[in-house]
Amino acid sequence: MTEEVIQDLRDNLLDINEQIQTIQAQADAEKRDLTEEEETASKELFSKFDKIESDIERRQRIDAQTKKLSDSLGRKTEPQMPENQVARDPDLRQSERMPRIQILEDKGKWGWRNFGEFAMGVCAASRGGNMDPRLVSNAPTTYSQEGVGADGGFAVPPDFRQAIMEKVMGEDSMIGMTDQMVTSSNTVTFPKDETTPWDSTGGLQAYWDGENDQLTQSKVALKEHTLRLNKLTALVPVTEELQADAPALDAYLRRRVPEKFDFKVNLAMIQGTGAGQPTGVLNANSLVSVARESGQAADTVQMENIVNMWSRMYAPCRKNAVWVINQDIEPQLLTMGFPTAATAVPVYMPANNLSGSPFSTLLGRPVIASEATETLGDKGDIFLIDWTQYLSVVKTGGVRSDVSMHLWFDYDTMAYRFIFRLAGEPWWNTSISKRDGSNTLSWAVTLDARA
Numbered sequence: 001m002t003e004e005v006i007q008d009l010r011d012n013l014l015d016i017n018e019q020i021q022t023i024q025a026q027a028d029a030e031k032r033d034l035t036e037e038e039e040t041a042s043k044e045l046f047s048k049f050d051k052i053e054s055d056i057e058r059r060q061r062i063d064a065q066t067k068k069l070s071d072s073l074g075r076k077t078e079p080q081m082p083e084n085q086v087a088r089d090p091d092l093r094q095s096e097r098m099p100r101i102q103i104l105e106d107k108g109k110w111g112w113r114n115f116g117e118f119a120m121g122v123c124a125a126s127r128g129g130n131m132d133p134r135l136v137s138n139a140p141t142t143y144s145q146e147g148v149g150a151d152g153g154f155a156v157p158p159d160f161r162q163a164i165m166e167k168v169m170g171e172d173s174m175i176g177m178t179d180q181m182v183t184s185s186n187t188v189t190f191p192k193d194e195t196t197p198w199d200s201t202g203g204l205q206a207y208w209d210g211e212n213d214q215l216t217q218s219k220v221a222l223k224e225h226t227l228r229l230n231k232l233t234a235l236v237p238v239t240e241e242l243q244a245d246a247p248a249l250d251a252y253l254r255r256r257v258p259e260k261f262d263f264k265v266n267l268a269m270i271q272g273t274g275a276g277q278p279t280g281v282l283n284a285n286s287l288v289s290v291a292r293e294s295g296q297a298a299d300t301v302q303m304e305n306i307v308n309m310w311s312r313m314y315a316p317c318r319k320n321a322v323w324v325i326n327q328d329i330e331p332q333l334l335t336m337g338f339p340t341a342a343t344a345v346p347v348y349m350p351a352n353n354l355s356g357s358p359f360s361t362l363l364g365r366p367v368i369a370s371e372a373t374e375t376l377g378d379k380g381d382i383f384l385i386d387w388t389q390y391l392s393v394v395k396t397g398g399v400r401s402d403v404s405m406h407l408w409f410d411y412d413t414m415a416y417r418f419i420f421r422l423a424g425e426p427w428w429n430t431s432i433s434k435r436d437g438s439n440t441l442s443w444a445v446t447l448d449a450r451a
Helices: 002-029 036-070 083-088 104-109 115-126 158-168 246-271 303-312 315-320 327-334
Strands: 179-183 187-192 223-228 230-239 288-290 322-325 337-339 344-346 360-362 365-369 382-385 390-395 400-408 413-426 444-447
Touching (some): 002 036, 002 246, 179 187, 230 246, 246 413, 288 303, 303 382, 303 444, 322 327, 327 365
Parallel strands (some): 179 390, 288 444, 322 365
Antiparallel strands (some): 187 223, 322 382, 337 344, 360 365, 390 413, 400 413
């Protein structure tokens, strides 16, 4: 828990430093001194920076003291080597006599204290410096030339990969809500049953059979489907100055890499074409798009639109469904009411802070604003989606890391490349017809353009 708090504080330091740099850069661009307001803002930011830095130092000292007190005293005398071994190599240092013992709690980090220290080790090795044994001693050997920087890159320790993936699949992430599968292969084949419970022909059926009657038979209708994993990459530049500071580099990479992955994954889940990337909801054959109201003004969302979208969501999917909207829609929702004879009842309920759900709700379901959606008035500006009906497949092992000093050599900047493979598409190939009625139903519903 302490490491997570310190990590958050380091992220705050980076944010504060960026704000200070922005203020100074603005003044430099305009070739002037800082204004009085800018001076005040800078002083406040510097003060806040120093306070957080002091807080980090205090927490680290407390953590170090706690570990020191909890550690076993161990041996009080050094174990002696056989006399003949010492005689053969009298200059052998004690650190070389004793093998490095890996503490259990560090096992997932392969001996590295943090992601920044690991990245600095990779950087030194890629430049032809001394190869830190931690880069290769724990690395898997199932890949050709694994652990050799010039050939295959360096494997990222499990704990650091997991930290990145946890942020990518966080609360606001689309992929974190899906029906997720993990595979060690770059392709996965699985069966699909596309029949509905009320289909009377084809697939598994249920019958009312009489006493002593032979049971009526049916046959499961399964289709095989193969999904190929796509490659998602993030290329992160790191300056020479940042590489010299392991804690700062650790915070930078932990923040920037998930940001890049998170947005690209969300965008693909909503708008992906299926060619070299997941198939997005907007391009799914099973998507239902509700027509605009007669005479509806451009760039508007009406209460009738919301009701009609809800009515086209397959009823069993409603309990898991979420609204995914463009932020431009929020002013429309905040002023929307359900008209009655006496007064208007609010349709949209904003989030009620710490006392309840962190998300706003619409018809009782969470509302998530995402930049992966289209702007107000375009098709795809608002969705109602049950993500459990969307299959996502992630490659075992998560993230792979490589580093290059050649790409931006003239800028004195290293390039860190992070890769992980994933695929995604809806379980449904088409929308379904009602047992009795003309409207189709789906796991994903949007609104036609209102331009």
